[in-house]
Amino acid sequence: MPTQSDMTTHLDTGVLDLLQHQVAVFARRAEQTRLGGVGQARNSMDRAAYLLLNRLDKEGPMGVKALAAGMGIDSSTVTRQVAPLVDSGMVKRTSHPEDGRAVVLQLSPRGKARLEEVRCSRRALMAQVTDGWTSEEQDIFCDLLTRFNVALAAAHATVPQAASAS
Template identity: 40%
Template sequence: MSDDHDESTLGRIETEVALLMRFGEATRRATGTAEHRVLDRAAYVILRHLADAGPQNVSALAARLNLDGSTVTRQVSALQRDGLITRTPDPSDGRGTVISPTPAGLQRMAAVQAARTRLYGDMLADWSAEDRDTLAALLGRLNQALVNRNRR
């Protein structure tokens, strides 16, 4: 592959990722269903991670989500105020706390996840199962590359 072709391909990738983020945000804002609005994006991401990974302390959450600790602390405080997470003493560090989702938090997260899954099902209805699998795999690889890049 020539350098010019590679640069052209990388330019297309950059443009498509920028558009993906722009259209994704516009779609999230414009979606009229209440399920999409019961959690803001940050709360959804935190609850999804807690549901998958189990109880976490703020620093582990911040590291995994590539966010500043004070940002996560603010978001966790808002989630706690809304009854969506609980804090309990950290068994490995008695001075710290771990955050866990409450049943209400898991229920809201699941409602948003289901609504988003339906939305993508509608948008990708005319894609073959193979194309959807390929998209999922490539997006997973892109996200992992972004995680690896942000750890440097």
């Protein structure tokens, strides 16, 4: 199996340096703006809340374990992140339809409305940022960014826990 050093010697280190630098800049810019959108909804929903609400909206009601597994995070993290969403009325805890003892999380009408408001604001920001790009360029960027995120998630999943804790 090739070592990490072997893999990088076969690739252009200049491109890899530029890529890692641009990813770092992107992460900083994303955190600064929180990619929150434009107008009143800007910076109004943190990343964790957005991702949780979005998943519940797209996949429907589910338990904490399923939500955590689908997001690639720990159940305790989901529990901690969902608590303020429940408190604010954006997520409801309901009984599982087949097992009344189990609890499922469900997007509330208030959560759905708030999520749509934030989505609209974020769409406006993406339109503003990519103004002047062709549809093809937007599609290519989305495809490549999706591919990058999938590969990054896979790489993170293969890192031993002791190494990832540092």
